[in-house]
Amino acid sequence: MLQELMLNLKVISILTLVNSFLLVYYIIPKISWVIISRNLNDTPDSRSSHSISTPTMAGFSFYITLIMVMFFIQYFDTENIGLNLIASSTLIFMVGVKDDLVMSSPRAKLIMESLATMFLFFNSAMEVTTLHGFLGIYEIPEIIAYIGSVLIAITIINAYNLIDGIDGLAATVALVIFSIFGLMFFVLHQYFYFLLSISLIGMLLAYLVYNFSSKKKIFMGDTGSLLIGFCIAFLTLKFIAIDVSNYNFFSFKPENGLIFVVAILCIPIFDLFRVIGVRLLNGNSPFFPDRNHSHHILIDNGMSHFKVSMLLGFINYAIVIIIIWLSSIFNSVVMIFILMMVFGLFLVVFDVLGKRIKKKKIK
Template sequence: MLKEILSNLTVVSILAVVNSFLLVYFIIPKISWIIQSRQLLDHPDERSSHSNSVPTMAGVAFFITLIMTLFFIQHFDSDQVSLNIIAGITLLFIIGLKDDLVLATPRAKTIMATCAILFMLFSSAMQVHSFHGFLGAHELPLMFTYMAVILMMLTIINAFNLIDGIDGLASIVAIIIFSIYALIFFAYHLHFYFLLCLSVIGILLAYLNYNFSSSKKIFMGDTGSLIIGFCIGICTLKFLAIPDELFNPFSFQTENKLIVIAAILWIPLFDMFRVIMVRLYHKKSPFYPDRNHMHHILIDAGLSHFETTMVLGFSNYLFVIVIIWLSSFWNSFKMMAVLAALFVAGVLLFYILKKKISIKNKTNNTLQTNT
């Protein structure tokens, strides 16, 4: 009886969302109580968009819930990747927890993330053998594709980690990303990955209830952002690994797969590359902390955390729709030109906005001094 229930996609889909939501909803208060009683709060600094100390490490609830979910959806795991995922998220949970408690170096996080990615590459179902004609590239040397996949997933994990700076932003962006991937995997009958996406959406919906709260606020911390970023990387890798002959449900050209991925991950990727470019321009390390992220600029412009989150989330959805539509007509060379133009336009937009904020602040300071 139980086996029949757990093999029904509709039932398991509902369970994946509800079970994940309830587990996180009830576990987070326990985590918050422990953190507060042990004084492990996240204290704000000059870069922070918060003024009060807040509990962190909601990612512990994410980790527990994902492990439980993988047990319930194992019937659909035809690729046999559940153990690979558990091994990967366990490594990231360890380094994320260390970073939330006593800080971890970027080098240590990169090494652990690379090891987690390698666990995924041990599965033949997650291996990419072609770039599907992207910029004329088809079959590539195996070692080159491994290195490209590792670099791609490290970029995704770090990009997601960097946007976790204000209430709700990382969660809303992740919900958008997983909802799009859920639609794609459902269309391809890749039900295990579809259920994994639903589970993460349930996790993040429960977390938002606390992240937006004024009295029960908690952050996901690196423990959570690394795990969620890794799950985004898994979905991205599986989408890239889908063979060309199965590429029927959607109208965009197969050579534009990487373009579509860039669109789905536009907000975290754009923000990361723009911030790195700004830091290098000012002759600072790419890892130098500052307030140049998009969410910082929008907050400084007067938007609330919720408004900033909604603006960036809506922008991501709109970007995906436009890029997928264009990808059905244009080849990868033209689409790369479109992405480059949009990137430059975005950089100029935030440069102008940042400059206006700086001028406004100087004017206000001058007036206060004269007064």
Template sequence: MFFLETAILIFIGAFLLTYLTIPKIIKVVEHKRLMDDPNQRSSHSLRTPTLGGVAFFYTLVFALFFIRGRDAFDEAMYIIPGLTILFIVGLKDDLVVISPGAKLIAQVLAIAFILANPSFTIFSLNGFLNINEIPFYLYLIIGGFMMLTIINSYNLIDGIDGLASVVGIVIMVIYTTIFYLTEEYFFALLSITVNASLMAFLGFNLSSDKKIFMGDTGSLIVGFVISILTLKFLALRPHAYTELPFLLENAPLIAISILIVPLFDTARVFAIRIANKKAPFSPDRNHTHHVLIDYWGLTHKQASFIIGCFNLLFVMLFIVLGSTAKNLGMVIMLVSVVIILGYIFFKYNYSFSTLKQKILLRRKVNRIKGKVEETNFKRKKTKKERKNLKEEQQEN
């Protein structure tokens, strides 16, 4: 009961703090002319305020102050330095673009604080693919690589209105449930805090007159928290899994299913860029959400909703399967799903020049349709006026 009351207060406080301060951020950004200018890759056509992630940072810091007593290994004091590093780097990247190398170094420093805390140490994979105990140095390699992948994967899906928020909300709901069931209340409250901020931000991100982007400031912070929660989930001791509705050995696959959207999208776009002899981090419009918008004609809201629902359904499917199936069978299924999804999206021609031509052609067709509709409307209006005039003459 005490946890429920605390969770409600944390959620309301985080939601209100984010919701009430984002308009202030918008005013400052507009006044200082720090808005995001659209380019040929952009999914928006108007100059839009960014830096929405600033609200995430201080909301998290405030929340960590109030929930710090529930962290058994003083995790809050290890999270704050990492958050601060990524906040500064993300803020600088939103204002003046920094190199991928500098961003990577900052991420490694932030991750080092988390790996140094004993609460996140993974001692065993609990029989996943017949792997049990793992040495500490291997944990550092696996944990560090995993966190880097998650942070950058989440950063890369922030390409259309609502997507990063919707996917983040789905992930946070799942982790809130997992950590509540395992009685890791500190991490459950951390998930609730981020969830509240994302929900408050989503309304502005989808707004037509008060729109704001979370920017790298926000995506790096949220991605960092997701990576922390994932590492903690995999570091849970065997007895904690007795309360979860899946087998202990299937935990790594459940973690992958929770993060399927950013991980699949990142792997896919990297493969496309490398196949086109480009750098993995070179910008383009090859992301899954761009395909849904450019090729399938969906709106930002529709694409975000579909991807978010897919993420949730995929996790539910793997949790159900993970309650009875052995991990080898689940691995085969996961690989099969990835191959099918890869085929569905790879069958399109993702050449940027071809994509640009198709987008320009679609815009041209829409303009022609608009002119035709306008001409037909004028003709109907003129015809109606002539008819009315003729009727008036007959009456006279």
């Protein structure tokens, strides 16, 4: 009876969403109490958009909930990828905890992120064998697929980590991403990945209750942003590994699968490359901290944290819808050009907004 209940997709979907929400909602106050009592609050600096010390490391609740969810959705894990995900997530979680407590070097973080990603490749379900004609490329060598997958994962993890700078933004963008992936995996009948997306949505909704609170505020910290970023990377690699050409209900051409992935991740990816470009043009290291992120620029132009989060989340959804529509019409070469135009518009808008801030400071 119980096993039949756990195999009912509708029932387990609801339970996964509700339980993930309730677990995070229950655990976060306990984390806040420990952080405050041990004086481990996040102290604002010159780059911070906050003025008071605030508890952090809400990612603890994400990790605990993720492990619990893996147990309850194991019946849908037909590819036996759950154990790989737990092992990889544990490595990422360890890096995040260390970074929140004593700071990790960029090199150490990259090494651990690469190792965590490679753990996933011990399962054949994550193998990427073809690009479905992207730029005329079909079959790719195994070593190239592994290296490319690691680079994609590292880029996604760190791009997501960098947008966690104001209340609600990281969680809102992740909600957009997981909702789209959840829909895609549901349509693909990949129910384990659909349920994982549902669980992450529940976690982030509970986190937002506290993150937007004025009295019980907490940050996810690197413990959370690295873990959520890794989960995004995991779902991205899985989507790329699926042979979408077998599913004729997709409106976009199979060769545009990578384009579609970039569209889903557009806000963190666009912001990452824009910030790196600005830092290099200013003669600084790509790892040099500053206030040139898109959310900092919008905040400095007078928008609230909530409005910035909602605006960038809406832009992310809008770009996905536009790219899906265009990907059903044009080939990958044209779609790359379109993506470059969208990115160019992104650059121009934030360059104008950045110059407006500088003019205000001069006055």
